[in-house]
Amino acid sequence: MSIPVEHVVVLSALLFLVGAVGALVRRNVIVILMCIELMLNAGNLALVAFNRVWSATAEGAALHDGQVFVMMVIAVAAAEVAVGLGILLALVRNRDSLNVDDVSLLRW
Amino acid sequence: MSRVLDVAALAPLGFVALGAMSILLLEVALSRRPNPEGVAATRSPGPAARTRIGTLLAFAASGALVLAIYAACYLFEAGLQSDFGPGRPLLQLDALSSFAIALIGLGALFSVWLSITYLPAMRILHGEYYALLLLATAGMFVMVSAVDLVALYLGLELASLPTYALAGFNRRKLRSNESALKYFLVGSFTSAVLLYGMALLYGATGHTDFAGISRGFEGGGGLALAGLALMLAGLALKVAAVPFHQWAPDVYEGAPTSVTAFMAVTGKAAAFVVLLRFLVLALPELGDRVEILLAVLAALTMGIGNLMALIQDNVKRMLAYSAVAHAGYLLVGFAAGSAEAWTAVLFYLIVYLFMTVGVFCCVVALAQGGREWDSIDDFSGLAGRRPALAALLTLFLLSLAGIPGTAGFMGKFYLAVAAVNADQIALVLILVATSLVSVFYYLRLPVAMYMRRVRHGEPPETSTSEMVVLALCAAAVVYLGFFAQADPAGMGIRALDLAGRAADFLH
Amino acid sequence: MSFEALLFYAFGFLALFSALAMVCFVRHVVAGAMSLVVTMVSLAGIYVLLHAELVAVVQILVYAGAIVVLFLFVIMLLDLRDGGLGAPPRGQNLVKGVGVGGTVLIGAWLVASLSGVFAVEPLSAALPDGFGGHRAMGLALYGDKVLLVELSGLVLLAAIVGAVVLAMRGSE
Structure with missing residues (x-):
């Protein structure tokens, strides 16, 4: 296959940057959460790509290190979203807004 | 080591995780009441019964934590080192991790005791509270014993997720919701950054275990450094070191105070031990290169933390900035980077545990009827009503400020000595100067308590569990601070010796 | 250019485009969630190309399935009155321009600076x-x-x- 691994890593770095910038710039909590998911996905992509790189030298149990990591990240991401949306539900019950600028009792 | 499953390495973690699960089951079992048709069904019991159930669950949680602490102490004393997993371990129970587990377990135990009367007083009693607390503690146990990036990541998340929920536990109070939301957004952003750093490190070295990373780091180059920088930024966010500290005051203020105490004490210990293990054990040759960076971070963190604390009127916000400042003091030890400094850092973590829990316990003891006294004005004239509580609070604050004769002084003294021996004179001067500044804001509370008129009605009675915590913390603060010099065989030297033995492992 | 490489660049472009759309263009949360799905599915395609078949399947099941559904579920549960993201950010076109331009520039710089970083030239290596x-x-x-x-x-x-x-x- 003729895909240079640099290009996969660059794609993941770009996705990570887009996600990070989005998480810092957007003001809607749900969109921020989606941007954080994007950052996690970028990490996963890098892990899978690097796993493919190192599969040439690793052997035995270490062969799938990166992919095992990705599985764990996916499980954790699901858990994180569940807790985050729970917090959001509790917040919206008390205050009818999803804009982080409205989260103002505590100074941001 | 050929054993596939070394149970000893998992004992503390297992006790706490099993404790969390049995609390969840126990709560359901205890809340069952037969309804009129004679069929067992879950109904909400009355407030008195709920308090009784809550106390029982707190005892269960304490039992699990005591077992975990005992197991960690046993492993520490026996000098055992056990790895979990054949060949490449994921968790490693050595002197450093069993020391940290005992410390974190103690912090969690104190938080449980603080919660026994605080939760009913704030009307937020649910059994899940203790389960979440134990799960977060389990996560920190994993963090401090992880020798693999994947285990470290999972431990970090296991420590964070329940803490987000605990911060928002007072879910009918808007401030608690907002605290949880902010903590969640900052925390998950952090862990995404950390994850990307880990991915780059894996890419540069081809390993996820620390030993492999250490071996592969030489040829890593830019990719490895970028990964390391992202990881360090993530960890700095977790300990609220200065460029990344803005979240701490808001989260500390909004969360229930017993949770704030938990986050402040155990979270800090866990994150610093991870930093120790990662920087000192995994990447020793890196130490010199990041020394200057750590020194700058330490100076900024001490300065900004202490200055911002001066202008706070809310006790919990003030304590948050003071926690930032103390993270700065600890970073001085990292900048010094010697065996002596690691000992000082670990000793400071012990000292910090007792004095911080003590202060938060005083705030918790004044909560009543769904609200707590958290502005400095609320403490006006307290000395007349509760002289003992006021005296203890003053003691803890003096210790945080580092007045000679208290444990806080000894902690800073050892850090300063280590830094002087490592030729970090400028850092020591900043440490001393900022400690002097800190006296001003720490003394605002005693001034209010002793010199102002009474502002509020009768404060609530201090409960037995709170008195136990206060007494233990006060004894530790006085003993570590005062008798340590007088009594060479005493606890003070022993604590230092324990820290030293844990630190010995580092080189 | 081989067929696989062609697929990779197509998926990569799709993932990046929809990620940018989520951050810079989209006005409604549901549309944002949909662009997230496109990104996730494209990434799953790339995983298959990188021989991570199980990860690709789990990616679609958990991310595109469970997580995004959870997002949509909560969006509907909250029943936002203004249906979305409130007032558009000021200088919308500027944001879009800077977002797309910045991404392209950083991407070009990364491609240039990263080439040759990897000593092992591995993606052609035989796999077990x-x-x-x-x-x-x-x-x-x-x-x-x-x-x-x-x-x-x-x-x-x-x-x-x-x-x-x-x-x-x-x-x-």
Whole structure:
């Protein structure tokens, strides 16, 4: 296959940057959460790509290190979203807004 | 080591995780009441019964934590080192991790005791509270014993997720919701950054275990450094070191105070031990290169933390900035980077545990009827009503400020000595100067308590569990601070010796 | 350019484009969630190209399936009055321009600076049979890394308890 691994890593770095910038710039909590998911996905992509790189030298149990990591990240991401949306539900019950600028009792 | 499953390495973690699960089951079992048709069904019991159930669950949680602490102490004393997993371990129970587990377990135990009367007083009693607390503690146990990036990541998340929920536990109070939301957004952003750093490190070295990373780091180059920088930024966010500290005051203020105490004490210990293990054990040759960076971070963190604390009127916000400042003091030890400094850092973590829990316990003891006294004005004239509580609070604050004769002084003294021996004179001067500044804001509370008129009605009675915590913390603060010099065989030297033995492992 | 490379660049472009759309262009949360799905599915395609078949399947099942559905569920549950993101950010066109331009520039710089970083030229290396398949991954996960699976179980337990505590309606 003729895909240079640099290009996969660059794609993941770009996705990570887009996600990070989005998480810092957007003001809607749900969109921020989606941007954080994007950052996690970028990490996963890098892990899978690097796993493919190192599969040439690793052997035995270490062969799938990166992919095992990705599985764990996916499980954790699901858990994180569940807790985050729970917090959001509790917040919206008390205050009818999803804009982080409205989260103002505590100074941001 | 050929054993596939070394149970000893998992004992503390297992006790706490099993404790969390049995609390969840126990709560359901205890809340069952037969309804009129004679069929067992879950109904909400009355407030008195709920308090009784809550106390029982707190005892269960304490039992699990005591077992975990005992197991960690046993492993520490026996000098055992056990790895979990054949060949490449994921968790490693050595002197450093069993020391940290005992410390974190103690912090969690104190938080449980603080919660026994605080939760009913704030009307937020649910059994899940203790389960979440134990799960977060389990996560920190994993963090401090992880020798693999994947285990470290999972431990970090296991420590964070329940803490987000605990911060928002007072879910009918808007401030608690907002605290949880902010903590969640900052925390998950952090862990995404950390994850990307880990991915780059894996890419540069081809390993996820620390030993492999250490071996592969030489040829890593830019990719490895970028990964390391992202990881360090993530960890700095977790300990609220200065460029990344803005979240701490808001989260500390909004969360229930017993949770704030938990986050402040155990979270800090866990994150610093991870930093120790990662920087000192995994990447020793890196130490010199990041020394200057750590020194700058330490100076900024001490300065900004202490200055911002001066202008706070809310006790919990003030304590948050003071926690930032103390993270700065600890970073001085990292900048010094010697065996002596690691000992000082670990000793400071012990000292910090007792004095911080003590202060938060005083705030918790004044909560009543769904609200707590958290502005400095609320403490006006307290000395007349509760002289003992006021005296203890003053003691803890003096210790945080580092007045000679208290444990806080000894902690800073050892850090300063280590830094002087490592030729970090400028850092020591900043440490001393900022400690002097800190006296001003720490003394605002005693001034209010002793010199102002009474502002509020009768404060609530201090409960037995709170008195136990206060007494233990006060004894530790006085003993570590005062008798340590007088009594060479005493606890003070022993604590230092324990820290030293844990630190010995580092080189 | 081989067929696989063509697929990779197509998926990569799609993933990046929809990620940018989510951050810079989209006005409604549901549309944002949909662009997230496109990104996730494109990434799953790339995973298949990188021989991570099981990860690709799990990516679609968990991310595109469970997580995005959870997002949509909560968006509907909250029933936002203004239906979305409130007032558009000021200088919308500027944001779009800077976002797209910046991404392209940084991408070009990264491609230039990263080429030759990897000593091993690996993607053409032969792989053992069944690499990344369910059998190999199962053995890896439930072999000497079984502790990780247990830990992720604890994480999920913590998340369930936490989410239930936060989201339940108070009875007291």
